[in-house]
Amino acid sequence: DQQVKQNSPSLSVQEGRISILNCDYTNSMFDYFLWYKKYPAEGPTFLISISSIKDKNEDGRFTVFLNKSAKHLSLHIVPSQPGDSAVYFCAASEENAGNMLTFGGGTRLMVKP
Amino acid sequence: KAGVTQTPRYLIKTRGQQVTLSCSPISGHRSVSWYQQTPGQGLQFLFEYFSETQRNKGNFPGRFSGRQFSNSRSEMNVSTLELGDSALYLCASSVPRNSLTDTQYFGPGTRLTVL
Numbered sequence: 508d509q510q511v512k513q514n515s516p517s518l519s520v521q522e523g524r525i526s527i528l529n530c531d532y533t534n535s536m537f538d539y540f541l542w543y544k545k546y547p548a549e550g551p552t553f554l555i556s557i558s559s560i561k562d563k564n565e566d567g568r569f570t571v572f573l574n575k576s577a578k579h580l581s582l583h584i585v586p587s588q589p590g591d592s593a594v595y596f597c598a599a600s601e602e603n604a605g606n607m608l609t610f611g612g613g614t615r616l617m618v619k620p
Numbered sequence: 621k622a623g624v625t626q627t628p629r630y631l632i633k634t635r636g637q638q639v640t641l642s643c644s645p646i647s648g649h650r651s652v653s654w655y656q657q658t659p660g661q662g663l664q665f666l667f668e669y670f671s672e673t674q675r676n677k678g679n680f681p682g683r684f685s686g687r688q689f690s691n692s693r694s695e696m697n698v699s700t701l702e703l704g705d706s707a708l709y710l711c712a713s714s715v716p717r718n719s720l721t722d723t724q725y726f727g728p729g730t731r732l733t734v735l
Contacts, residue, residue, distance in 0.1 A: 541723065548729070549729065553726075606675075606714055607676045610664075613663075
């Protein structure tokens with residue numbers, strides 16, 4: 508039972524345009540959501556997070572939107588740059604589950620020059 | 621501030637052997653979590669340690685174990701290795717979660733290959 512799903516395994520975007528990565532979850536106990544970026548053979552790098560008490564969080568070119576009623580979150584990257592090409596994972600945690608993160612399967616983003 | 625370090629970075633073992641992986645968290649971080657990444661199952665939570673105690677455990681067999689030392693460094697051990705244990709093992713550290721803003725920071729991982 509996948510509690511966190513990223514339904515698009517890959518996404519290709521032109522440099523300078525917007526990249527939108529989506530993530531759905533089923534566990535209503537999740538209250539904290541994170542996005543990580545990962546290159547092969549490296550550990551995930553934290554990008555941005557959002558708590559369930561918010562519906563939007565921005566950090567530079569990255570914005571995360573949370574729609575609790577739809578159990579859906581998205582990561583917007585504007586403008587997209589070739590260096591953004593990587594695998595992006597969304598992750599979620601429950602308040603009473605310590606630091607245990609449940610990850611989605613990842614979306615490979617390719618930004619073309 | 622130095623990041624999370626993991627040793628060794630690469631390891632080759634044969635079936636039936638056991639292996640120990642090490643993780644040093646970011647200075648001041650007291651929670652250490654371990655994850656396994658495989659092509660088939662993705663990133664899966666193994667366990668979390670805080671103050672030398674296991675606080676959470678994922679759905680893995682008892683062959684997977686870990687511990688944490690008083691300096692917050694952590695080790696994980698896999699006994700009786702199987703081919704399916706070949707994976708990237710990731711360690712993450714954070715302050716213990718007591719707010720909605722704690723974030724886990726990952727090390728580079730240990731690539732384990734079981735032959």
